[in-house]
Amino acid sequence: MPLDFTTNLDYVWALLPEIVLCAWAMVVLVAGVWGSGDERGREAPGPDDGQRSWDLGWLSLAGVALAAVANGWLHGVQEVGPGRMIGVDGLRLFANWIFLITAAIAVLISLGYVYRQRLQSGEYYGLLLLATAGMMFMAGARDLIVVFLGLEVMSIAVYALSAFNRRDRRSAEAGLKYFLLGAFSTGFFLYGIALVYGATGSTHLPDIMTSVSNGSSGSTLLLFGVGLLSVGFAFKVSAVPFHMWTPDVYEGAPTPVTAFMSAGVKAAAFVTFFRVFLVSFQDVYTIWYPVMWWLAAITMIFANLIALVQTSVKRMLAYSSVAHAGYILVGLTASSEAAVGAALFYLLVYAVMNLGAFAIVIAVGNQGEEHGEIADYAGLGRTRPVLALFLTLFLLSLAGFPGTGGFMAKFQLLLGAMDAGLWRLSVILVLTTVVSYAYYLRLAWYAWMREPANGDRAALTGVPLPMRLALAAGAAVVLWLGVFPSATLDFARASAVGLVQLGGAVGAVP
């Protein structure tokens, strides 16, 4: 079905997954309120609350599935006319798959948690779906204003989710911190958009590119704009030195939310980062390229070193997520189609393995926030061997060990980076990977090589079925992509085709 964007209906078709998701978020929200009585004043859960919490979870999963169908359908759609605001291209569709998978796994690992922590499930799942829709808007946007709208939809939902557990002070702190710093960075971002508009007279990405290549590239206004946009993005992807919020927010937010945002928000920010910088600012590549180079290098080095000394698992995973942002920034520095394909593949693998790792944190935390220290994982291999096995697999994948998807992703990134001649950055990537082995393995050695702290741990809650599903699916994906990555790699690479218009011209060695 061709779309030429002559009628408004075309926009509806083009935005079908987002619309489905937004509508479904409303459905979930209403269903959550429906017949709940006066829940607010009550601290103890009512008799039906548990059942409703589960039902709402499955309901929102159905919404994600519907959006996935819509997204699959979009693959058959060709864009013939100029979509000024939203693009129907490979990059967007691939990114949507990442968000949908993230959302699906996040719902699965939330079910037990939301129930045990007595969170208001209607709002929780509704916000989750809205945040996903925001990510999708961001990734599909062809205009800075739509990028901004998507960013805000996503961010506000995630701020609320971070602070969602109102019985937990740390959750409130995380939410406030994330909100304040996020608002600050949004200011940068918006100012950046304004400056770019001032310099080029447009917020439409291809128009900006035309304008930049017509000669306004030297203008100071544009450079400031690009710089401010970089800051905004760097904050969202949590690159050093804009990562300060990450460990605190990741630690304080409810763990499923942490899992969701570490995978989803990062992916959305990165995809948009790639789109904006590769489409619009290609001609000033030589100017922003050294910035990205240093950003990537500092992020990789700093995050990996700090992760070494963490004692809390969630903080360690937070720094690990900062480190992964550094690896993906290498792809942005390389700025080629191959590198974008690599980064897309990386984001997909990263989402799955990171969600898997956080799922283990939830399971070990008894569907709550208990046992959060690395020392609490001592003897996990003895008390809960299957969980420990999954944990080991996800950690090895995060470390980028052969046989897992993490390795293939990292390898593909290295390939892209070296193709662009980034030898020194590649060596930094590799050396920091060795550092990362140390902290990932540390968790594994606590799990397998130490004895349980107090003999047998009493009161272990079982792992709920949806969580088991999520773990099994995540592990299967990680192993599958580690052994047979070909099809997915080709898909990721094909999704990046056409994004870099001038292609190949960039990527000079410093």
Next chain:
Amino acid sequence: MSALLDVIGYERWILHALVWLPLAGMGLVLWLPRERAKHVAFWWSAALFALSLGLWWAFEAAPGFQMASSHPWIPGWGVAYALGVDGISIFMVLLTTFTTPVAILGSFNYIEKREKAFYALMLLLETGVLGVFLSLDLFLFYVFFELTLVPMYFIVGVWGGERRIYAAVKFFLYTALGSLLMLVAILYLYFRAEEALGAGSFHYAELLRVPLTLQEQLWLFSAFALAFAVKVPVFPLHTWLPDAHVEAPTPGSVILASVLLKMGTYGFVRFLLPLFPAAAQHPPVVTLMLALGVVGILYAAWVAAVQPDAKKLVAYTSVAHMGFVVLGIFALTLNGLQGALLVMVSHGISTGALFLLLGMLYERRHTRLIEDFGGLAAVAPWLATAFVITALASIGLPGTSGFVGEFMALLGAFETHPWFAGVATLGVIFAAYYMLPMVQRMFFNRLHESANRGVPDVSRREIAMLAPMIALMIWIGVHPAPLMRRMEPSVESLVSHVERSLPAAPSAPAVGD
């Protein structure tokens, strides 16, 4: 025999079976109940050894890879699933398939907790190691090379001794650092192949055709050499080895000494020399490598001599033996390389057997200190006999496997670098100096500890482990010709490849002009 092998199409499937059957065995071990884990693992790996023996007949003494196959794996990157065997790898493969069941048999009494996981990891390790020796694609090789780290990390870390975690992490980080830098070098080769040949490839045969300048070769050589030198280990990078060996459980030590160290030296022979011939013949490089080999021999002997812990002593002898291998390899002569390969085989058998014997003693007495033993020959004569023969093979007494290899390695080194060979020869004497006193103090002398009186002699299971190893030590020592015949064509073509690639020297004026 060959007719039979032809009938069953042996050459078509054997290499794939060798790589993947251990993995299937791992699944079986995990699936079956715990009581049967060790028996299943043993018989599975023993059957695999029996299968691999067919290679002995199916392999023809000819240069080049045999039974080779290549299937596209990740076409987008030009990665292929390519396996093959030649005269250099065949004995490494046989050594691996032989050692694994022996090591598993040796862990029957030693491993008491989490048996399923242990035997599963042993089989996973076998897959990794065989993959390393059989891969013809550098990407595939790298995957298997790294894959061996994980099972070994857990074997040392979970079932090891007091300081097992420290040893396991040190082992892991040391080797991972080396191999990741090698990954960068492999990628560099890939891009050079893309420039030179039109298509990027990781295939060994393709990469051999990539022309490289001396400067490039030196860089790549360093990256590869670091990865392999840590694994070997070559002298200043050896510090992880004593820790890992001492802390590892007996079967872990056996596999580590017999097989894992060989991955490093195998890498030298298989990749370092042929891929970067100019760097490998660059005089400063050769001098450095030979010097490291010789220093390793002497230093390790010196350190071994003062160890109170028998296991640590044997661990240091590994460093010394690997010194001979390095010496033989970088002599770059036919004799030297063949000698190096023989030392690799012989060291695998004799040091593996030594670790097994020490494990048996540890099971009996729960100590590894030499001074806790004494006069065991009186109470356990067969154990003592086995130990003495193995120790002599390790020293390199003529008539044992150790002698043939070391002699040829020294001979080869003498042909090109007489001084190094001369100094290294002292190492043979030192070997006697550290090994024999240990044997004497443990098995002869006076029976001063009462606890030693009750030490039982070897059991039937232990005989089943030791007898084939001792038989091999003597057989290779007396009649190494069948091995050498199979190695020779491959080694010869390797040496001529390396020599041919020497940058054209400003040669002497042609005679007669």
